[in-house]
Structure formats: C-alpha cells, structure tokens
Amino acid sequence: DQQVKQNSPSLSVQEGRISILNCDYTNSMFDYFLWYKKYPAEGPTFLISISSIKDKNEDGRFTVFLNKSAKHLSLHIVPSQPGDSAVYFCAARLNTGTASKLTFGTGTRLQVML
Amino acid sequence: KAGVTQTPRYLIKTRGQQVTLSCSPISGHRSVSWYQQTPGQGLQFLFEYFSETQRNKGNFPGRFSGRQFSNSRSEMNVSTLELGDSALYLCASSSIGRTKNTEAFFGQGTRLTVV
Numbered sequence: 001d002q003q004v005k006q007n008s009p010s011l012s013v014q015e016g017r018i019s020i021l022n023c024d025y026t027n028s029m030f031d032y033f034l035w036y037k038k039y040p041a042e043g044p045t046f047l048i049s050i051s052s053i054k055d056k057n058e059d060g061r062f063t064v065f066l067n068k069s070a071k072h073l074s075l076h077i078v079p080s081q082p083g084d085s086a087v088y089f090c091a092a093r094l095n096t097g098t099a100s101k102l103t104f105g106t107g108t109r110l111q112v113m114l
Numbered sequence: 115k116a117g118v119t120q121t122p123r124y125l126i127k128t129r130g131q132q133v134t135l136s137c138s139p140i141s142g143h144r145s146v147s148w149y150q151q152t153p154g155q156g157l158q159f160l161f162e163y164f165s166e167t168q169r170n171k172g173n174f175p176g177r178f179s180g181r182q183f184s185n186s187r188s189e190m191n192v193s194t195l196e197l198g199d200s201a202l203y204l205c206a207s208s209s210i211g212r213t214k215n216t217e218a219f220f221g222q223g224t225r226l227t228v229v
Contacts, residue, residue, distance in 0.1 A: 006156075034217055043118070043204055043220030044157070089156065101147065101170045102206075102218060106156035 003027045004092050006105035013112050019077040021108050023090035026071060030092035034102070035064060035075045038087045047088075048075070080112045116141065118207050118221035126227045132193040135224045139186050139207030146188040147218060148180060151202040160203075163188055192226075200228045 005024045013019045021035075031052045036044035050057040050064045050073070057064050063076045077084055087109050091102040119138040127133050139146050147170075148160040159172035163182035180190045186207075192199055202225050206218035 036220075041222070043120075043206075043222045046217040046219065049217055091157075100145075101159050101162055101172070102149075102157075103159065104149070104157040106154065 002106075003030075004090060004103045004105040006088075006090060006108050008108050009106070010109040010111070013080045013110065015082060015112055015114050016079045019075075019080045019084065019110055019112070021075040021077075021088050021090075021110065023073050023075075023105055024071060025073075025092050025103075027092070027094065027103075028068075028071070029094055030103075031095045032093040033064070033066060033073050034091045034093070035062075036089045036091060036104075037084075038089060038107070044089060077110075080110075082112050082114060085110060085112050118205055118219050120203075120205050120221035120224050122224060123222065124225045124227075126229060127195050128229055129195055129197060131195050132191065133195060133226060135190045135203055135205075135226075137188045137190070137205030137207075137221060139188070139205075140219055143207035143209050143219075144186050145208045145218075146182055146186060147206045147208075148188070148190050149204045149206065150174075151204060151223070152200075157204065160190065195228045197228050200226060202226075 003026050034049040035047040038044040048059050048062045066073045087107045089107045091104045121136045145164045147162040149157040151157045162170040166182045177193045182188045202223045204223045206220045208218040
C-alpha cells in the first residue's frame with residue numbers, strides 16, 4: 001500500500017509564478033516530513049522539512065505547509081525559477097523510537113518554463 | 115566534508131548473478147539506509163543499518179541483504195539477479211537518533227542493469 005502519495009506526476013509552471021506540489025499520506029504515526037529534489041543521474045537532495053507538531057516551515061523561496069487533519073502537505077516555491085525544474089519527492093518518517101525509515105512518494109516532475 | 119559515496123556508479127549484470135554495492139556515509143553518520151528507485155515506483159525502502167545492526171527492513175525478498183562495518187560503511191548484496199532488479203540503488207546516511215530530527219543525505223546512486 002502506498003502510504004505517501006503524490007497524485008500529480010508532472011507540473012508545468014511559468015517562470016516567476018508559484019509552484020505548488022502536493023503530497024498526501026495515510027499513516028498518522030508519521031512524525032516528520034521532508035521534501036527532496038532530484039535531478040537526472042543524481043541522488044535526491046534535501047530541500048526542506050517539517051515536524052508533525054508544526055503547520056508551516058519556510059526557507060527562502062520554499063515553504064512547506066502541513067495539514068495534519070487532512071493528512072496533506074504541500075511545497076510552495078515562489079518565485080519559480082528554471083533551475084527548479086526537477087523531480088520532487090515528499091517523504092515521511094516513521095520514528096519507532098529506536099529505528100526510523102523514510103517512506104517516499106512517487107515524485108512530481110516540475111518543469112519551469114521561460 | 116565529503117558527501118555520501120556510492121560505488122560503482124554503473125553496473126551491468128546478467129540474470130542469476132549476484133552483485134555487491136558499496137556505500138560510504140558522511141563522516142560521523144552512523145545510520146545508513148538503502149533505497150531502490152524504479153520508474154513509476156518512487157523510492158522504495160530496502161533496509162537501514164545503525165551501528166552494524168539492521169534495525170529496519172522494507173518489503174523486499176531475502177535475495178536482498180546488507181551489512182554495515184564498524185566504520186559505518188555499508189554494502190548491499192543482491193543474489194540471483196532478476197530482470198526486475200534493474201534500478202537505481204540509492205544509499206542515504208544520517209546522524210538521526212532517537213530524538214534528533216535530521217534529514218538523510220543521499221549518494222549519487224548505483225545504476226544496476228540486469229540483462
């Protein structure tokens with residue numbers, strides 16, 4: 001079962017506009033959420049994270065929002081730049097106290113057009 | 115500070131063979147996790163090692179195994195390779211502990227092709 005879902009496989013946005021990437025999860029025991037960016041032939045690069053006790057975290061052009069009641073998080077990129085074109089993965093951490101693992105979504109390919 | 119290093123970068127094997135992939139984590143990181151990435155499936159968790167002990171395992175068959183050495187370097191082994199094992203294998207290291215919230219840092223991956 002897919003506990004972390006990114007229902008949009010792709011998204012196209014004009015340069016300078018806002019990009020909104022969405023992610024839904026089913027496991028209420030996830031305690032930490034992360035967004036990764038991946039270019040072809042490279043490993044994922046950490047972007048931004050949020051603890052389950054918060055509802056917003058901002059870092060420069062990137063803001064992550066968490067709605068626990070809806071089990072939904074989103075990544076906002078403002079303004080979008082051509083260099084933001086990549087595949088974005090959301091991930092959720094299940095912390096069992098002595099162990100943790102990340103569960104990833106299937107990714108959303110963002111294309112920022114000039 | 116050096117990042118996560120995975121070797122080799124590319125590998126071609128035939129069905130039935132076995133393969134060993136290597137991962138050197140960031141210095142000081144004791145947790146190493148392995149993921150498999152295939153088109154349309156995202157990143158699937160294989161297992162996590164911490165202080166030479168496997169402390170978490172994903173839903174993969176027993177053909178997939180791993181180990182961690184005292185210097186935190188980790189190896190992943192796949193035996194009796196199948197065509198469906200063709201994927202990008204990613205290693206991630208973190209200093210994550212019981213209460214510390216830190217992200218996982220990924221290597222560039224090993225692209226395995228089974229023919």
